[in-house]
Amino acid sequence: MGNNFSHTYWMSKCIELAKKTVGADPDPVSAQYNEVPIAALVIKENKLLSSAVNKTETNLDPTAHAEIIVIREASKVLSNWRLNGCTLYTTLEPCAMCCGAIINSRISTVVFGAYDSVSGACGSAFHLINELNKNNQIEVIGGIMELEASRLIKSFFSTKR
Amino acid sequence: MGNNFSHTYWMSKCIELAKKTVGADPDPVSAQYNEVPIAALVIKENKLLSSAVNKTETNLDPTAHAEIIVIREASKVLSNWRLNGCTLYTTLEPCAMCCGAIINSRISTVVFGAYDSVSGACGSAFHLINELNKNNQIEVIGGIMELEASRLIKSFFSTKR
Numbered sequence: 001m002g003n004n005f006s007h008t009y010w011m012s013k014c015i016e017l018a019k020k021t022v023g024a025d026p027d028p029v030s031a032q033y034n035e036v037p038i039a040a041l042v043i044k045e046n047k048l049l050s051s052a053v054n055k056t057e058t059n060l061d062p063t064a065h066a067e068i069i070v071i072r073e074a075s076k077v078l079s080n081w082r083l084n085g086c087t088l089y090t091t092l093e094p095c096a097m098c099c100g101a102i103i104n105s106r107i108s109t110v111v112f113g114a115y116d117s118v119s120g121a122c123g124s125a126f127h128l129i130n131e132l133n134k135n136n137q138i139e140v141i142g143g144i145m146e147l148e149a150s151r152l153i154k155s156f157f158s159t160k161r
Numbered sequence: 162m163g164n165n166f167s168h169t170y171w172m173s174k175c176i177e178l179a180k181k182t183v184g185a186d187p188d189p190v191s192a193q194y195n196e197v198p199i200a201a202l203v204i205k206e207n208k209l210l211s212s213a214v215n216k217t218e219t220n221l222d223p224t225a226h227a228e229i230i231v232i233r234e235a236s237k238v239l240s241n242w243r244l245n246g247c248t249l250y251t252t253l254e255p256c257a258m259c260c261g262a263i264i265n266s267r268i269s270t271v272v273f274g275a276y277d278s279v280s281g282a283c284g285s286a287f288h289l290i291n292e293l294n295k296n297n298q299i300e301v302i303g304g305i306m307e308l309e310a311s312r313l314i315k316s317f318f319s320t321k322r
Binding site: 057060062063065072079081097099100103106121126131 | 221224225226233237240241242256257258262264267282287289292293
């Protein structure tokens with residue numbers, strides 16, 4: 001299911017992508033969307049299947065979190081909604097909706113960067129993933145490149161204030 | 162937030178729609194998809210905004226539950242991802258992913274038909290909606306036309322066996 005080297009490698013790609021989220025860009029035209037800069041990747045056998053950024057505001061879609069988009073795209077690539085053997089990387093601890101989608105999709109490993117004490121459902125705000133993960137089919141690894149990942153979110157919110 | 166008359170009215174529409182789910186149809190061509198017959202509606206001020214059936218298999222998308230599709234469609238109709246004041250009807254108690262999406266979308270009322278002891282996150286299998294619903298902003302009503310709604314699911318699974 002990967003090792004610390006590959007986790008850091010893919011998380012650094014994920015953080016790079018998050019910096020390109022619409023609204024993370026200091027350009028005032030794109031900044032109008034106020035999109036919280038979060039990105040996600042799905043990897044299988046150390047190859048990238050799909051990547052996405054948060055598009056809630058851009059798409060006017062409350063389900064358009066990076067994790068949901070990236071799961072939908074990976075399913076398309078594999079022509080299969082069952083993503084067993086895949087790893088999902090995300091810069092921020094997934095919320096309840098995204099943890100539910102991760103379980104429904106049968107993803108094998110979740111790796112996240114920053115912890116989210118408000119909405120994180122991998123233990124920070126809610127213990128949802130443990131509750132849903134009755135057969136221990138999912139491995140969850142938090143805090144990979146935590147400093148860089150949390151700095152990105154914090155600097156976004158401090159700019160918006 | 163509606164009353165029992167309107168809840169029964171919209172739930173009966175929802176059950177009618179669920180019967181048209183691909184795979185609920187006894188036609189062997191469409192039955193190949195094996196789509197569990199579940200439907201959902203979003204209503205605002207007693208008017209239908211959107212309707213959808215479960216399309217997980219058809220769309221090869223683990224997030225394509227009726228509730229997720231109907232929330233996305235309602236947001237498009239209103240050009241707003243915040244669905245305050247809307248009521249979501251669904252024939253089956255929503256799973257964790259869908260409860261998370263309901264919270265994220267700010268839907269005001271959830272009305273469901275059958276209880277789901279395996280995946281239902283409104284109290285049957287998980288108490289997610291209560292946990293997430295810290296400010297009591299969501300009203301949840303279960304068991305409206307429960308017999309008809311559960312009969313539909315049970316007859317689907319007994320046919321597939």
